[in-house]
Amino acid sequence: MHREPKLERFNESVLSKYQVYNSIFLTLPFDDISKTGSLLPLFQEICEAGFKDNKNPSEIIESFFSKYQDDPSEENQISLLFRFIQYIERQVVLFDAIEDASFPIVNNMDGRGTLRNVKEEAEAKEKTPELREYLKRFNVRPTLTAHPTQFYPGAVLGIITDLDKAIQKNDITLIKKLLAQLGKTPFFKKEKPTPYDEAVSLIWYFENVFYQSVSKIYNYIQQNIFDGEDIGNQVINLGFWPGGDRDGNPFVTTEITLKVAQRLRSTILMNYYRDIRKLKRRVTFSEVDAIIAEMETPLYQSAISKTGKIKMSLEDFKSKLHQIKDIVEEKHQGLFVEEIDDLINKVNIFGYHFATLDIRQDSGKHDEVLKEIIKTQPDLLPKDYASLSNEEQIEALTKVEGNIDPETYEDGITKSTLSSIYAMQKIQEKNGENGANRYIISHSEVPQSILEPFAFLKMCGWNKPTVDIIPLFETVPDLKASPDVMETLYNNPVYREHLKRRGDKQTIMLGFSDGTKDGGYLMANWSIYKAKEMLTEVSRRYNIKVVFFDGRGGPPARGGGKTHQFYASLGSGIENEEIQLTVQGQTISSNFGTRDSCRYNLEQLLSSGVSNEIFSKGKNQLTDEDRETMTRLAEISYETYTNFKQHEKFIPYLEKMSTLKYYSKTNIGSRPSKRNKDAKLNLNDLRAIPFVGSWSQLKQNVPGFFGVGTALEKFEQAGEFDKVQQLYNNSVFFKTLLENSMMSLTKSFFALTAYMEQDKEFGEFWKIIYAEYKRSHAMLLKVTGYDQLMENQPAGRASIQARERIVLPLLTIQQHALRKVQELQEQGHSAEKMLEVYEKMVTRSLYGNINASRNSA
Numbered sequence: 001m002h003r004e005p006k007l008e009r010f011n012e013s014v015l016s017k018y019q020v021y022n023s024i025f026l027t028l029p030f031d032d033i034s035k036t037g038s039l040l041p042l043f044q045e046i047c048e049a050g051f052k053d054n055k056n057p058s059e060i061i062e063s064f065f066s067k068y069q070d071d072p073s074e075e076n077q078i079s080l081l082f083r084f085i086q087y088i089e090r091q092v093v094l095f096d097a098i099e100d101a102s103f104p105i106v107n108n109m110d111g112r113g114t115l116r117n118v119k120e121e122a123e124a125k126e127k128t129p130e131l132r133e134y135l136k137r138f139n140v141r142p143t144l145t146a147h148p149t150q151f152y153p154g155a156v157l158g159i160i161t162d163l164d165k166a167i168q169k170n171d172i173t174l175i176k177k178l179l180a181q182l183g184k185t186p187f188f189k190k191e192k193p194t195p196y197d198e199a200v201s202l203i204w205y206f207e208n209v210f211y212q213s214v215s216k217i218y219n220y221i222q223q224n225i226f227d228g229e230d231i232g233n234q235v236i237n238l239g240f241w242p243g244g245d246r247d248g249n250p251f252v253t254t255e256i257t258l259k260v261a262q263r264l265r266s267t268i269l270m271n272y273y274r275d276i277r278k279l280k281r282r283v284t285f286s287e288v289d290a291i292i293a294e295m296e297t298p299l300y301q302s303a304i305s306k307t308g309k310i311k312m313s314l315e316d317f318k319s320k321l322h323q324i325k326d327i328v329e330e331k332h333q334g335l336f337v338e339e340i341d342d343l344i345n346k347v348n349i350f351g352y353h354f355a356t357l358d359i360r361q362d363s364g365k366h367d368e369v370l371k372e373i374i375k376t377q378p379d380l381l382p383k384d385y386a387s388l389s390n391e392e393q394i395e396a397l398t399k400v401e402g403n404i405d406p407e408t409y410e411d412g413i414t415k416s417t418l419s420s421i422y423a424m425q426k427i428q429e430k431n432g433e434n435g436a437n438r439y440i441i442s443h444s445e446v447p448q449s450i451l452e453p454f455a456f457l458k459m460c461g462w463n464k465p466t467v468d469i470i471p472l473f474e475t476v477p478d479l480k481a482s483p484d485v486m487e488t489l490y491n492n493p494v495y496r497e498h499l500k501r502r503g504d505k506q507t508i509m510l511g512f513s514d515g516t517k518d519g520g521y522l523m524a525n526w527s528i529y530k531a532k533e534m535l536t537e538v539s540r541r542y543n544i545k546v547v548f549f550d551g552r553g554g555p556p557a558r559g560g561g562k563t564h565q566f567y568a569s570l571g572s573g574i575e576n577e578e579i580q581l582t583v584q585g586q587t588i589s590s591n592f593g594t595r596d597s598c599r600y601n602l603e604q605l606l607s608s609g610v611s612n613e614i615f616s617k618g619k620n621q622l623t624d625e626d627r628e629t630m631t632r633l634a635e636i637s638y639e640t641y642t643n644f645k646q647h648e649k650f651i652p653y654l655e656k657m658s659t660l661k662y663y664s665k666t667n668i669g670s671r672p673s674k675r676n677k678d679a680k681l682n683l684n685d686l687r688a689i690p691f692v693g694s695w696s697q698l699k700q701n702v703p704g705f706f707g708v709g710t711a712l713e714k715f716e717q718a719g720e721f722d723k724v725q726q727l728y729n730n731s732v733f734f735k736t737l738l739e740n741s742m743m744s745l746t747k748s749f750f751a752l753t754a755y756m757e758q759d760k761e762f763g764e765f766w767k768i769i770y771a772e773y774k775r776s777h778a779m780l781l782k783v784t785g786y787d788q789l790m791e792n793q794p795a796g797r798a799s800i801q802a803r804e805r806i807v808l809p810l811l812t813i814q815q816h817a818l819r820k821v822q823e824l825q826e827q828g829h830s831a832e833k834m835l836e837v838y839e840k841m842v843t844r845s846l847y848g849n850i851n852a853s854r855n856s857a
Contacts, residue, residue: 005794006106006107006108006794006795007794007795007798009102009105009106009795010102010106010795010798010799011798013098013102013105013106014095014098014099014102014106014799014802015798015802017098017102017167018094018095018098018802021094021098021167021175021179022091022094024172024175024176024179025037025090025091025094025179025182025183026038026040026041026087028176028179028180028183036080036083036084036087037087039068039080039084040084040087040088040809042064042068043064043068043084043809044805044808044809046060046063046064046067047060047808047809047812048805048808050063050812051751051752051754051808052751054751054754056754056755056815056819057752057755057812057813057815057816057819058816058819058820060812060816061077061081061812061813061816065077078837078841081813081816081817081841082841082844084809084810084813085810085813085841085844085845085848086187088806088807088809088810088848089187089810089847089848089851090179090182090183090187091806091848092803092806092807092848092851092852093156093159093160093163093182093851094163094179094182095802095803095806095852096160096589096590096851097160097163097164097167098167099799100160100164100593100594100597101163101164101165101167101168102167103594103596103597103600104596104600106795107600109596109599109600113603113604113607113608114600114603114604114607115217115220115221115224115225115603115606115607116220116224117607118131118606118607118610118611119131119224119225121615122225122614125615127614127615128225130614131225131610131614132225132226134609134610134613134614135221135225135226135231135233135235135610136231136232136233137233137577138233138235138577138578138606138609138610138613139233139234139235139236139237139577139578139579140235140236140237140578140579140580140602140605140606140609141236141237141238141239141549141578141579141580141581142236142238142239142581142583142592142602142605143238143239143240143241143358143549143580143581143582143583144202144205144206144238144239144240144241144242144355144582144583144584144588145241145242145245145582145583145584153186153187154201154204155185156182156185156187157201157204159178159181159182159185160593161208162174162178163175163178163179163182164594166178187847194251194256195242195243195245195249195251195252195256195260196242196243196256196259196260196263198242198243199240199242199243199256199260199263200263202240202242202588203240203263203264203267203354205588205589205592205593206238206240206264206267206268206354206355207267207270207271209592209593209594209595209598210238210592210598211268211271211346211350212595213592213595213598213599213602214236214238214349214350214602215342215345215346215349216595216599217235217236217599217602217603217606218231218234218235218236218345218349219338219341219342219345221235222341222345234348234349235349235606236349236602236606237349237355237356237434238350238354238355238356239355239356239358239438239580239582240260240264240355240356240357240358241357241358241360241582242260243256243257243259243260243261243357244257244260244357244358244359244360244436245358245359245360246359246360246361246365246416246417246420247360247361247362247442248362253416254416254419254420254422254423257357257359257420257423257427257436258423258426258427260357261353261357261423261427261430261431261435261436262308262430264353264354264355264357264431264435265308265352265353265354265430265431265435266302266303266304266305266308267354268350268351268352268353268354269299269302269303269352270300270303270304271346272299272303272317272343272346272347273296273299273300273303275342275343275346276292276295276296276299276343277296278339279292279324279336279339279340279343280292280293280296282336282339283324283328283335283336283339283340285327285328285331285332285335287327287331288324288327288328288332291320291323291324291327292324294320295312295317295320297311298311298312299311299312299317308430310352310430314347314351314352314432317347318344318347318348321340321343321344321347322344324340325337325340325341325344328340351431351432351434351435352430352431352432352435353427353431353432353434353435356434356435356436356437356438357427357435357436358436358438358439358440359420359424359436359438359439359440360439360440360441360442360472361417361420361439361440361441361442361453362441362442362443363441363442363443363444363445363449363452364443365413365417366417366441366449366452366453366456367452368413368414369413369414369417369418369452369456370385370452370455371386372409372413372414373404373414373459376408376409377402377404377459380400380402380404380459381396381397381400382396390446390447390448393448394447394448394451394488394492397448397451397452397454397455398451398454398455398492398494398495399494400455400458400459401458401459401463402458402459402460402461403459403460403461404418404459404460406418406419406422417456418456418459418460421456421457421460421462422460423436424436424437424439424467425460425462428466433466437466437467437468438467438468438470438507439453439457439467439468439469439470440470440471440472440509441453441469441470441471441472442472442474442511443472443474443475443478444471444472444473444478444482444485445478445481445485446481446485447485447488447489447492449471449485450469450471450485450489451489451492451495453469454469454495454498464498464501465498466501468502468505468506468507469498470507470508470509470549471485471486471508471509472509472510472511472551473485473508473509473510473511473531474510474511474518474551475518475519476518476519476523476524476527476638479510479527479528479530479531480527480531482508482531482534482535483531483534483535483537483538486506486508486535486538486539487538487542490538490539490542490544496542499544503545504543504544504545505544505545505546505547506539506544506545506546506547507546507547507548507549507580508535508546508547508548508549509548509549509550509551510528510531510532510548510549510550510551511551512524512525512528512550512551512552519638519641519642520637520638520640520641520642520703520706520707521637521641521703521704521705521706521707521708521737521741522633522634522637522638522707522708522711522737523634523635523637523638523641523707525737526630526631526633526634527634528550529570529574529733532548532570532574532575533573533574535548536573536574536575537573539575540575545575545577546575547575547577547578547580548574548575548576548578548580549580549581549582550580550581550582551581551582552581552582552583565608565732565736565739566608566733566736567579567605567608567609567612568607568608568609568611568612568616568732569612569731569732569733569735569736570612570733571612571621571622571733572621573621576609576612576613577609577613579605579608579609581605585689585850586850586851586853622730622731622733623730625723625726626726626727626730626731626734629715629723629724629726629727630727630731630734632711632715633711633712633715633724633727634711636707636710636711636714637707637708637710637711638707639707640706640707640710640711640772641706641707644706644707644768644772647765647768649761649762649764649765650765652761652762653762653765653766654691654694656761656762656822657698657753657756657759657762657818658694658695658697658698659693659694659697659698659814659818659842659846660690660691660694662839662842662843662846663689663690663693663694663846691703693850696747696849696853697811697814697846697849698752698753699747699748699749699750699752699753699811700748700750700753700769700773701744701745701747701748702769703744704740704741704743704744704745705741705744705745705748705772705773705776706769706772706776707772708738708741708776708779708780709772709773709774709775709776709777709778709779709780710772710775712724712776712779712780712782712783713775713779716779716782721782721783724783725783728783728784738780738783738784739784739790739792739793741776741780742780742784742789742790743790743796743800745773745776745777745780745789746789746790746797746800746801747800747804747853748773749804749808749811750770750773752811752812752815753766753815755819757770777789803852803853804852806848806852807848807849807852810845810848810849811845811849813841813845814841814842814845814846814849817838817839817841817842817845818842820834820838821835821838821839821842824838
């Protein structure tokens with residue numbers, strides 16, 4: 001059957017529908033200010049024309065009020081601007097819902113990168129046996145993290161879901177009612193969510209999306225690639241951070257950790273209960289009906305139990321399901337056996353844990369805990385521990401054993417750290433070992449960073465801990481040092497014995513977000529690539545299977561963008577039998593928010609591993625010349641970015657000219673925006689989300705391109721551009737980096753902040769950013785041969801352009817409000833009341849842009 005090009009499908013199914021439904025939305029009479037809906041399109045036209053005429057945001061707003069309002073008071077102007085913000089927030093929701101509803105139409109659900117495509121390619125190349133063998137050991141683990149940069153409250157998520165269904169059916173009457181409901185439903189969160197609130201919000205996706213999508217993928221693999229046989233591998237595992245991630249979040253307590261684990265368990269049990277109820281209506285045969293009746297009540301009681309008491313063990317549950325299957329196959333011609341197999345597969349994948357709750361803490365906090373233990377428990381570690389050599393410290397940490405009671409310590413970091421270990425033991429007892437069996441150490445720099453929490457486990461009576469100790473290497477220097485750190489651990493007999501008990505497998509986490517903040521875009525990605533190669537080499541030398549867990553954010557600056565293409569490009573020099581990555585913020589809803597998009601994107605990740613291992617094996621290796629080119633590009637980019645970062649105006653610019661300080665006021669996450677809340681702002685303490693997000697709100701997206709243009713231009717000036725061209729043609733890895741950087745440039749709009757060029761304090765600094773933007777834009781077009789950015793992704797480009805157009809009036813209001821804030825701050829106490837109003841306007845304007853960007857932080 002003929003399929004229209006993807007761009008045409010997008011235009012017909014998304015843009016055309018948006019225009020129709022948006023016109024309905026704008027004419028709904030639900031606001032107190034007359035004609036707001038009719039004025040917004042006029043304001044949008046004024047904004048577009050104003051920026052073309054080089055007007056600043058305040059001039060644009062003045063010209064709008066001059067043209068369409070009869071000399072309104074400042075109070076009336078402010079009121080209308082706030083109403084515009086509310087409308088635009090909801091326009092973004094409408095666009096989200098339409099794009100979600102159209103996902104299976106715009107995207108080819110059986111096309112490139114899907115399992116059906118993988119199966120057919122394997123058959124065509126006679127590689128089905130290799131595909132089966134690989135799928136017996138290959139796994140994908142998406143981990144939803146405690147960084148919710150999307151602010152939609154539960155009520156709005158529900159409306160989006162209902163809108164999605166109504167749009168698919170083209171039910172205009174219901175759509176109109178839902179749009180009216182959307183107009184009256186509050187978006188703004190008056191209080192910050194707790195880590196438990198975050199967990200509940202994200203578990204919604206597990207319960208309503210992943211549960212169904214993951215099982216469909218597994219069932220397809222089992223039936224179509226393994227001909228119904230047992231795969232012997234889960235293929236997809238789920239990870240979870242809210243409630244377990246303590247790094248920089250003082251609000252995560254042991255009580256919350258246990259509560260989140262219980263919520264995960266009760267949610268999966270309730271899903272099983274619903275499936276058993278459905279099965280009961282189909283498998284109504286003799287013998288089977290009695291077994292199902294035995295299962296129903298215990299499952300329900302276990303799901304709703306406030307004490308977490310389990311009325312039916314996981315083993316008993318599995319046994320009864322297999323019993324039912326055997327009876328149906330032997331005595332009832334296998335009727336509805338597919339439904340039974342589906343539930344068996346779900347239970348094998350999700351167990352009683354649903355997702356693994358990771359525990360994470362910063363190595364600096366572990367140092368504090370260790371000092372406190374040495375002071376209070378002299379029998380466990382030497383008092384002169386700090387003055388011991390590295391070898392002596394390592395020996396002391398690996399040989400320590402004990403049974404510390406956290407209650408002997410006052411509330412603080414030592415008590416909370418030790419009690420979190422006992423919490424892991426409790427979770428494993430209730431949810432199974434997969435409930436909480438990973439301890440991640442941020443800012444791992446030396447072997448002691450990894451061995452300190454290993455020692456804490458043993459100090460808490462866990463002599464043979466069923467826990468994977470996972471170092472997180474983030475900065476460029478730490479990435480360089482990581483192979484030596486791991487080799488020291490592999491050579492330690494105690495730690496090596498621990499790894500043997502864990503299946504000779506070591507998981508290592510690498511941080512794209514802080515890596516980019518530290519070293520810039522090219523250097524961060526190249527440093528991680530090289531670190532993976534070196535860590536693979538050293539691990540293979542010691543017969544250890546290394547698994548890489550990538551700490552990614554949404555935008556290219558934080559490791560986002562075309563991740564499936566990235567994993568397909570790694571080559572055989574990097575261990576790739578598991579793909580583990582963090583998923584957060586708008587990326588959760590945009591990539592995994594519906595069952596169709598979730599299944600599609602999980603299949604893309606699965607196929608990227610298959611492609612790298614089976615279809616492209618040996619093809620993605622970089623030549624020595626290409627490696628030298630990549631290294632030089634990264635070094636030039638690093639120097640350029642580092643000089644820019646060290647500019648005396650870098651931090652002041654973010655503080656005064658961006659929305660940085662307003663992120664903490666949005667109440668979209670439980671975590672503080674800085675690791676050290678009392679300290680003066682510095683880049684090391686600043687979290688990646690507000691850092692990258694602030695550049696996104698400015699529409700400058702510096703972390704996704706700064707240094708790229710200069711690096712490419714240096715090769716051009718040296719007459720060596722053919723080397724860059726060769727690298728681009730030879731390396732899918734490099735091509736992916738540049739294509740992701742083009743996404744950052746596409747989402748930039750410097751006309752918004754062009755007025756800053758005239759600013760006495762920051763004019764020259766703004767010019768530096770704009771010059772690098774233009775340089776990167778020109779050089780990327782040259783190396784790719786494109787006439788415009790993202791030329792090879794026309795539908796993706798069209799989606800970005802549509803979203804950017806929707807939020808342009810909102811960004812104009814935001815910049816106007818920032819200018820007013822600066823003006824009012826100079827007036828002192830007399831302007832405090834109005835200052836508060838305009839600061840609120842800045843904060844409120846963040847939300848719509850955050851959601852429209854879909855991967856802003």
